[in-house]
Amino acid sequence: MSIMTLGACSNPELNPDLEQVVIVEGEGDTPDYNPAVTPDFTYTIAPYAGEKAADAESYPQGNPDLNPTENDWTNVIRVVYSGATATVSGASEAGATATVSGANVDLALGQARQVRIIATGSSDQGSLRLTGSYKHLLELNDLTLTATDRPAINDQIKKRMFLVVRGHNRLTDGADYLVSSEQRKGCLFAEDHIILCGDGILEIQGNYRHGLVSDGYLFVNPGVTLAVTNAAKNAIHIKGSGANNDYRGIEVTGGYIYANTSAAAGKAMKSDARIHIRGGQLYMASSGAPAIDADGQLSSAGCIKSDMEVTVSGGKLALTSTANGGKGITSDGNLTVSGSTLAIALSGDAEEGDLDSSVPKALNAHGSLAITAGGLSISAIGNGSTAMSADVAMTMTGGVVYAFATNNGLKAPSAAVEGGILLCGALKNSPAAGATADPQLDVAAGSTTRLLNADGALVGTFVWPRAFASASLLHRL
Numbered sequence: 001m002s003i004m005t006l007g008a009c010s011n012p013e014l015n016p017d018l019e020q021v022v023i024v025e026g027e028g029d030t031p032d033y034n035p036a037v038t039p040d041f042t043y044t045i046a047p048y049a050g051e052k053a054a055d056a057e058s059y060p061q062g063n064p065d066l067n068p069t070e071n072d073w074t075n076v077i078r079v080v081y082s083g084a085t086a087t088v089s090g091a092s093e094a095g096a097t098a099t100v101s102g103a104n105v106d107l108a109l110g111q112a113r114q115v116r117i118i119a120t121g122s123s124d125q126g127s128l129r130l131t132g133s134y135k136h137l138l139e140l141n142d143l144t145l146t147a148t149d150r151p152a153i154n155d156q157i158k159k160r161m162f163l164v165v166r167g168h169n170r171l172t173d174g175a176d177y178l179v180s181s182e183q184r185k186g187c188l189f190a191e192d193h194i195i196l197c198g199d200g201i202l203e204i205q206g207n208y209r210h211g212l213v214s215d216g217y218l219f220v221n222p223g224v225t226l227a228v229t230n231a232a233k234n235a236i237h238i239k240g241s242g243a244n245n246d247y248r249g250i251e252v253t254g255g256y257i258y259a260n261t262s263a264a265a266g267k268a269m270k271s272d273a274r275i276h277i278r279g280g281q282l283y284m285a286s287s288g289a290p291a292i293d294a295d296g297q298l299s300s301a302g303c304i305k306s307d308m309e310v311t312v313s314g315g316k317l318a319l320t321s322t323a324n325g326g327k328g329i330t331s332d333g334n335l336t337v338s339g340s341t342l343a344i345a346l347s348g349d350a351e352e353g354d355l356d357s358s359v360p361k362a363l364n365a366h367g368s369l370a371i372t373a374g375g376l377s378i379s380a381i382g383n384g385s386t387a388m389s390a391d392v393a394m395t396m397t398g399g400v401v402y403a404f405a406t407n408n409g410l411k412a413p414s415a416a417v418e419g420g421i422l423l424c425g426a427l428k429n430s431p432a433a434g435a436t437a438d439p440q441l442d443v444a445a446g447s448t449t450r451l452l453n454a455d456g457a458l459v460g461t462f463v464w465p466r467a468f469a470s471a472s473l474l475h476r477l
Contacts, residue, residue, distance in 0.1 A: 024253050024279040027314035028339040031375040033400045033421050035451075035477075038463045039377035043347040045260060045285040045320050048203070048227045053256040054281060057199040057223030060253075066219055068162040068197050073116035073137050079105055079128060081121035081145060096132075104150075105129070109136065109157070119143050129154040135161070140202065142167035147187075148174045151208075155190040156182060160216065163190075165198035165224050175207040175232070186210030186237065193241070196255070199223045206231035211259070213237040217245065217273065220280065222254025233266050235259035240273025240308075247308055249273030252315065254280040264291040265299040268319075275306040275331075277340065279314045287322045290351050290358045298351070300325030300358040303344075309333040309367070312374070316341045324348040324382070325358025335365035335390075337399065338372045350384025350407075360385040362405070369412065371396040371420065378403035381465050386411050387424060394432070396420050396476075406466055409474055422476045423462050425449070429474040436475055443468040451477060 059067035075094035080087050086105050091098040095112035098105065103123040109115050109132025116137045119128060122144040129150075130136070138153075138161055145152045152171040155161050173187040183191070187206040193216035196202075202225065204211040211228035212218075218238045220226070228235035236259050240249030249271030257280065259268035268284035269275070284303035293299040301323035304310060310331040317340060319328045328344035329335060344362040351358045362378045362385075363369060369390035376399065378387045387405035388394060394412040397419040403409055409426030417435040429437055440449065445467045451460040459477045 024314055026339065027278055028373050029314065030339070030373045030399050030420075031341060035458050035460045038461050039343065039402055041343070041345045041377070041379040043320065043322065043345050043381065045287060045322060046283070048229050048258045048260070050201075051256055051258065052201060052225045053199070053223050053254065055222040055254045055279075057197070057221070058254070059197070059221055065160065066195055066221070068137055068164060068195065071135075071137070071162070072114050075112060075115045077107065077115065077117045079107075079117065079119045081119070081123035081126045081143070083123060084125055086121070086123065086126055103127070108132065109134070127152055127154065130157055132157045133159065135159040137162040137164060139164040139166060139198075140169040140200070143169045143171075145170070146172040149176060149178045150174065151177075151184050151187055151189045153188045154182070154184055158191045160193040160195060161190050162195045162197055165196070165200040165202045168201045168203070170203045172205040173208050177208055183215070186213035186231070188212045190214040190216065192216040194218050196220045196224050196226060201225040201227065203227045203229060205229055206233075206235070209233045210237040211235045215239045217241045217248040218250045220252040220255050220257065222279065224255040226255065227258040229258070229260060231261045231263060231266065233261070233263050234268070234270045235261045235266070236269045237267075238271040238273070240271050247273040249306060249308070250275045252277045252280050252282065256280060257282045259283070260285040261301070262287045264288045264301070265293065266301050267305045268303045270305045272307045274308045275304060275310045277312045277315050277317065282315060282317045284317070285320045286326055289323065290325045298325070298358045300327060300351070302327035302330055304329045306330070307332045309335070311336045311338065312340050312342060313338045314340050317343065319344045321360070322347050324351040324360070326360050327364050328362040328378070330361070330364040330366075332366045334367040334370065335363060336370045336372070337374050337376060340374045342374060343377045344379070346380040346385055347382055349382040361389045362386070362403070363388045365390045365392075368392040369394040371401060372398045374399045376401045376403065378405075379465060380405040382406060387426065388412075396422060402462070404465055409472065417476045420476070421460070422474065423460055424474040425462050425464060425471060427468060427471055429472045432474060434476060438473045438475070440468065440471040440473055443471050449473060451475060
């Protein structure tokens with residue numbers, strides 16, 4: 001168990017983070033190591049099958065910016081969808097204006113405060129659009145909503161939205177949107193922060209671009225389930241906040257998240273700012289082909305991607321990519337694993353572009369890679385693949401790492417293994433201070449290498465998924 005202190009600011013209408021403590025069970029944990037056991041890997045992508053969060057609904061105490069129960073929601077507006085129509089009640093009493101066209105609902109909250117919107121029912125041609133000036137709560141309660149030419153939910157309010165999920169909710173958008181001057185980037189779009197809450201399921205299909213998308217940050221509380229089953233680009237796309245919020249992008253403290261995309265170069269979870277996984281269960285998957293990005297570079301599909309830093313300090317994560325050049329976790333800055341149970345399975349091959357190449361990498365840090373705790377199981381079986389890559393340095397001071405890749409097990413200009421247990425097999429490994437690289441000859445696919453201590457006791461077991469005429473097993477036990 002560990003604690004995290006968030007930044008402070010005084011004006012609650014400017015979306016600050018109040019100074020307080022959030023406690024997440026399991027942060028910093030490392031599983032017990034059994035030298036006779038090797039991990040199993042599944043390289044196929046599992047569809048969402050109704051899984052739910054295993055933890056109970058709970059919220060950080062003393063922080064009304066992240067806890068919906070510490071706000072007064074005295075103005076209640078109800079939206080009920082029924083086929084091609086929708087009805088709205090409570091809008092005028094709340095100081096809002098409702099415009100309804102068929103099953104497309106536009107709620108203009110104006111200067112109304114403390115507004116709670118409850119949306120329920122079903123429509124295969126409906127949507128909900130919000131405008132206003134203050135933070136608000138949107139509760140989805142067994143809502144099924146399919147928009148034909150716009151986002152299913154379009155929140156244009158530049159203040160945080162508490163998104164409370166009850167029952168099983170399903171949102172789908174159209175593949176083409178009507179022309180508009182507004183930013184509308186996906187099936188559920190918010191201009192500002194999304195605080196995800198509740199004990200229900202929110203299932204999203206993003207046909208136009210992204211599934212769940214925000215120009216603020218995303219904070220996920222325990223108890224809630226988010227399942228983005230597919231998207232035309234990224235399943236979850238979060239721009240994140242600026243310096244006043246410490247460049248927060250995505251923070252997961254609990255719940256269950258399923259995110260899958262088959263789009264070219266699509267990411268299951270993407271943020272321009274920092275990503276911090278502190279708890280919960282996450283299943284991330286990608287299968288799209290590489291594609292040329294806006295900078296003319298060859299971009300590949302991936303499971304988790306931050307344009308800044310990624311920290312994994314708790315939770316249970318399973319990441320799968322079948323894409324050529326596919327990635328597990330990529331950070332443009334540092335990547336830190338300081339707890340959690342993390343499994344990554346990559347099966348795609350490296351792919352060459354006109355000017356560059358896209359290599360499958362399970363852990364990919366464009367800064368430094370640090371492992372201090374946790375249990376990591378990595379397998380990258382595609383041609384040219386890499387298990388752990390750091391452009392600056394790799395350090396390991398704790399945890400248990402079992403990693404295989406066809407080409408590079410560890411690739412870093414500088415590496416040191418000062419603590420923990422490491423078994424890393426591949427065609428080759430970068431040298432690492434504190435670890436031993438043993439050459440392996442004529443390795444057969446499925447063969448086992450058993451490591452014994454001076455007394456002949458088993459201290460580690462490694463299974464080779466592919467055959468090698470010669471290979472390297474990097475270990476510290």
